[in-house]
Amino acid sequence: MIANGSKKLYRIPARGKVKGVCAGIADYLDIPVRLVRVIVVLSMIFGLFMVTLVAYFILAFVLDEMPESEEKSEKAPTAHQLLDKLEAELQGGETHLRDIERYVTSETFSVRSRFRQL
Template identity: 35%
Template sequence: MSDRRTKFYLDKRNGKVFGVCSGIADYSGLDVTLVRIGAVLFTVLGGFPWTVIAYLVAAWVANDKPYQFQDETREDAKFWQKVRVKPSTSVRDVRSRFRDIDRRLADVELHVTSHNRRLADEIEALR
């Protein structure tokens, strides 16, 4: 089975106990410190048994982060976090980038294939 970048994984490399808070931070794009503080506050302010149970269940059910995802660049990590949070926006952004690249490539192609005497002279000078 192929590993997916849009799935929740435990991040034991950056985790303190089981890597659940670190995995949540990696999945959502939040700062891991804020996730840990939120988990502690939620536990202290009334969610004691349920937060601990949810934490242990998540540690038991979730898989470890695959090795090939450990060394991704910061830019790749941000991109996949955006995909996980709002997939439709990510697809729209990628389509927009491709449209822009396609438009610029068409402009270059038009410029090169046009009957531009100065460009033809420059190309001849390079030969």
């Protein structure tokens, strides 16, 4: 519907609570879904109940559902996956550092450095 570069505003019922409007807005704006839901609830509490409710249902019926092809291609890694990847990178760096330390403290390193000084 509304273009933001190459992004479009969709409803995402699979990740939503009622019709997926908040999930679609959050995906479009690249912000957490909880933040959008909190903003919606706070706007309803602080005097904009009818405006928020009408806007929500208008968006629910006007916005198209996100196609499955786009939803699958935009799937972000979970926090657990990111932590596993980070742990693997740190482990590789630590192994490399140990190899360097082992070489620098070895007899071979000291012999080579003495030959370079000659």
